[in-house]
Amino acid sequence: MDVTVTSIAPAAPISRGDALHLIGCSDEDLPELLAAARAAKERFKPGAITYSRKVFLPLTNLCRDYCGYCTFRRDPGDPGAHTMTPDEVLSVARAGEKLGCTEALFSLGDKPELLFPEMRETLRHLGYKSTLHYLEAMCELVLRGTSLLPHPNPGLLSAEWIARLAAVSPSMGLMLETTNAALLAPGAAHDNAPDKVPAKRLRTIEDAGKQNVPFTTGLLIGIGESLEDRVDTLLAIRDMNDRYGHIQEVIVQNFRVKPAIPMANWPEPTRGEMLRAVAVARLLLPNVNIQAPPNLSAPYYDDLMDAGINDWGGVSPLTPDFINPEKPWPHLEQLRLRTEAKGFTLQQRLPVYPEFIPAVTAKPGLLSDKLQAAADDRGLARMKRAA
């Protein structure tokens, strides 16, 4: 291969040209790419892979978008359509607290009240003007009523809403997914998904950066994008991080086929494609946390450690992955054993990564107090029991 392990300078991010070359490398050259990525990971965070022990709170699965790969969303009246009540939120969070969870992940559809009068009525009944007002209140409820730290994923956000949610959660997230606007075309993955316009998603990520809010983002692999798109999406994230330094984590998530979705007959990305994407993400972003979900690569998720991830993301001992319910999370003990078999220790982190904690604790108040109580002296989860 033209770009060799030895030609990649330690800790220096690779160029777009090198990334394009590497993401399309041959099977013969793949081991060399993986070795470079794993070495880069070890320079960044040696010896450990982290995960966040979480409960998954699908605050509402109503959504105004219709992404072609989504099995989570519902229309009002569909079987399984549901908006959680405050009692349900608190009860799941408290059950997770008993199992040592430290993250309350709020995942929800984007602005369903704009499309559905039924959601407007639900919100009126609950006493809130919008889904985001309700989310803010539920983050505060969890923050006050448990030791869990909220991490909301509510879709596009204005600068004002980023500030409001940052007062009740130490970090938040929005997947960029892709920079390719052609996926909004009829029949493509983001057909009829107005919140998936890449420029709008970049604006939210940038607004979070301007406010120094620790932010999780990432890309989807296998939704109709090209190899070039994957590299350009990673570069757009890198550009944001170069300007604001707030990208705490980049998720590389592979599309998985599910029955009854518009993309039910699409091919899934191969294991090799996924490994190349993760490895190139590591080399483009050598000093950023790179995560890939283990449940979406089971049973071969161990390989992701060879490609340079340093985090497994949120893993729940309690709640299913409502986004990919047919792919159960690995049992935490099995995850630990397989992580150790690759030569790493498994460490439980908080929803906000250690290096970003000072940005949150700098502002005195309830959130800072709760975060300091949850963190140990390394900024990882203060352990009340063995990982």
Ligand code: SF4
């Ligand atoms: S992926 Fe998110 S935005 Fe798209 S339809 Fe599903 S819930 Fe809505």
